[in-house]
Amino acid sequence: MIPSHRGRLIGLILFLLVLIWFSTRDGEEVSDNLHGRGDIQRKAAASAKIASPINERERSGFSPSTPIGNNPPVVKSIRLLPIPVSAGEVVRAEVITEDKDGDFVQLTYEWQVNGKPISGNDLDTLSGDQVHSADTILVFVTPSDPNSKGATRVSPLTTVLNRSPEIVSLPPSTDENGKYTYQIVAKDPDLDSLSYILLKGPPGMEVHPTTGLVQWVAAPVSESQSHVGLEVNDGKGGKAVQQFTLHITATK
Incomplete structure (x- = not known):
């Protein structure tokens, strides 16, 4: 009877030891699992914190490579x-x-x-x-x-403003030795080329269109024919006019 009782006691002790061993092993696995999950959660949280600013920028439509608009002048x-x-x-x-x-x-x-x-x-x-x-x-x-x-x-x-020419010469009123000559002298403030025109005068009187030299073989004329009109023109709308009367009387 005694050996049988001792055998059961030893078996019970062995059973308890095995139970304790399994309990300890399961606890370590549970602890390891818990620690592992914690590490994963902490790493995920850290990753989320790092990614958060980028996600915020992406949500707002901004990224470092996005150019800022330029207003042309x-x-x-x-x-x-x-x-x-x-x-x-x-x-x-x-x-x-x-x-x-x-x-x-x-x-x-x-x-x-x-x-x-x-x-x-x-x-x-x-x-x-x-x-x-x-x-x-x-x-x-x-x-x-x-x-x-x-x-x-x-x-x-x-x-550009166009200024008119000016006639600065004075005409003789009488002939000399039967010939009448008059050199028109005109100035143009814009230095334009000038042309000369006989508006009216006795028969046979002429004026050179580019030099302004007036020539006439004097002859008796009527009063209506003794009036002379000369024009200086710059070709751009500017002009000057000179008028005078010849003191030559027609012979009756």
Whole structure:
């Protein structure tokens, strides 16, 4: 009986030891599993924190590679100075621009005189030797900034002032040795070429169209034929007229 009781006791002890061993092993696995899940959760949370700013930017439509929009510059106004423009004067373009981004604005100029482009001049001025009376002048202006080019704008058409010529000579009223000669002297402030016209005079009187020399073989004339009218014309609408009376009486 005693050996049988001892055997059962030993078996019970062995059973308890096996039970304890299994319990310890299961606990370690549970602990490991719990620790493993914790690590995964912590790593996931850290990844979420790192990814969060990117996700926020993506949700807002922003990324570092997205370019910021540029507003092209605009020409607000152009005017040509001086006012009025006279022949031989330097013409300057006064331009007002706007750039909403505050960028530096560069301007390109293209001049036209009488509808013809002036090559080789992209400055804001037109040389006086290219400015003649009655010319029509305009300029095209194109603005640009470091990122874009704006729309081209054209100035109002400007017509160069045409000043009339002036006759500065005085005509003789009588003939000399049966011949009447008179050299017309005229000045044009715009340096235009002048032409000379006989408006009225006695029969046989002539005036040279380019030199202005008046010639006539004196002869008795009636009072109505003794009136002389001369015109100097610059061909651009400017003119000067001179009138006088010859003191030669027709023989009855």
